[in-house]
Amino acid sequence: MYKMVSEFDAIKDPKEVAFYAGLILTSLSICQTFSVMYWGRLSDKIGRRPVLLMGLFGDTVTTLLFGFSKSYRWALVTRCLNGICVGNSPVAKSAVAEMSDDSNRPRMMALLPLIWNFGSVFGAAIGGMLANPVEKYPRFFGDSVIFKEFPYLLPCLVSACVTLTCLFVGFFRFEETLVINNRTVVPASQTQQSGSRNEATPLLRQQEENVVVEQQPEVTLRQLLTPIVIHVLITNSLMSIASAMSDQLLPIFSATEPREGGLGFDTRQVGYTYFVSGFAVLYIQLVAYPRWALKCGSLLCYQSGLKIMTPYFIFMPFLSILARQAENIMLTLSPEKSVLLSLPAIPTPWGSYSVEYMLLWLLLAFLLLVRITGNTLAFTSINLITSNTAPSRNYLGIMNGTQQLVMGITRIVGPLISGSAWSWSLKHGLPYPFNHHFAWLLCAAAMAIASFMSHAIPDSVNKFASGNANPVAANADEREE
Helix, strand or coil: CHHHHHCCCCCCCHHHHHHHHHHHHHHHHHHHHHHHHHHHHHHHHHCHHHHHHHHHHHHHHHHHHHHCCCCHHHHHHHHHHHHHHCCCHHHHHHHHHHHCCCCCHHHHHHHHHHHHHHHHHHHHHHHHHHCCHHHHCHHHHCCCHHHHHCCCHHHHHHHHHHHHHHHHHHHHHCCCCCECCCCEEEEHHHHCCHHHCCCCCCCCCCCCCEEEECCCCCCCHHHHCCHHHHHHHHHHHHHHHHHHHHHHHHHHHHHCCHHHCCCCCCHHHHHHHHHHHHHHHHHHHHHHHHHHHHHHCHHHHHHHHHHHHHHHHHHHHHHHHHHHHHHHHCCECCCCECCCCCCECEEECCEEECHHHHHHHHHHHHHHHHHHHHHHHHHHHHHHHHHHCCCCHHHHHHHHHHHHHHHHHHHHHHHHHHHHHHHHHHHHCCCCCCCCCHHHHHHHHHHHHHHHHHCCCCHHHHCCHHHCCCHHHHHHHHHHC
16 A cells, blocks of 8 residues: 555655555545444345345455556545445344354354454455566566556455455355344244254254244443443454554555665565464464463453553564664675674575574564464454343344444544654654654554553453343243243
8 A cells, every 4th residue: 555655646755655545544444434334224124145245246346446546536535435335344243143152153253353364464465465566577467558557456356356256155155144024033043042052053044933032122322331341342442543553554664664764675575574474363363262262261362462462562663673784685696794793694595685684574473473463362352242241132233333333433543643653753753752663652552551441341241141131042931931
């Protein structure tokens, strides 16, 4: 995004690029946030399946349009349209909640942040490596007229193909999870005792009778916002704003010249940084986290994730010291002595790299591993905690929607704050902590406050509260009697 915006004619001052790149990222979050409640209400009326399919179709079209950007205005408009189309993530959470039960809900909910992290990491990596293919891969795309005219179309085309595939799979394979009637209707399989089912039980069963459940008295959003829920949402908002700021900062920090306080990476190297953490996501989310959550509980995992990410923000900008030392000898034809450590460069099959350059990548890989571990612990746990605070399954949708609304607002504010803070620090050239460390320290402060406040959350959030007050299960018990 940083490189793309810097090539628009409307951007005159290189130090303003971070701000305008932040506006494009923020525009998606703004439109997504304002469309969240609309998509949620629409899914309650016409079902989850058509809303999810509409979102996938809109995402495919608007992503392609974004790839044809030749001006800042076009990029901003298409990004806004894309934000409107992808505002249905709470619908996906509701569908998962409706197709799961007490025996498999934690594992099912844990898959949602895995998908998000997987897409964020590998999507950004693919985007960085496929951007401007004519210059990077002249052997394959040197004669391509369209990719020369639109250097950022290829990653958007790959992304559109992925969403188009999901659209076809969803159209032919995804079954509706919401049964629409004048009264609440749920599959009969969900009314059976949780002890008679296990993780091997299919999530959706066909050709089963539906159990009709009388509507329960409406509970307003204000009644749902108990002190515990408010406390959870506050810590969630602080964590999300720090994460949104860092997500904006990382590619900007990676692409900024070392003398300005960055790493001086090109788009391909920026993509590599995401691949470093991409493989860690799979192991931590699929293998490590379920074990940690089962042993320690969601709350402790949440608190641990907040603590882990705080030092990541503090130490990340110090990598620019190594980047400055390695700037002139990143890749040499023959071994040379390093500037900082006075040691010979390390020969590899791809060339000779200075010690500083190798150390830079080792420390970067370690910090990214810390980041992805903290993200996995915190975001997966907060999804479970939010669902656990719902008084019954009838209100999972509104709880997920409220959480998504809070996170959407932070994604609006976060990139604006980090982009503005980064540009301000580069313009004024002040000493530490108001230099290139300033924006990172703001992230650390928000995360530290969230970590401190999380210790006031009671252990009761480790249990699925609506499991004991489920009107569906109660109705089923009455029928059996």
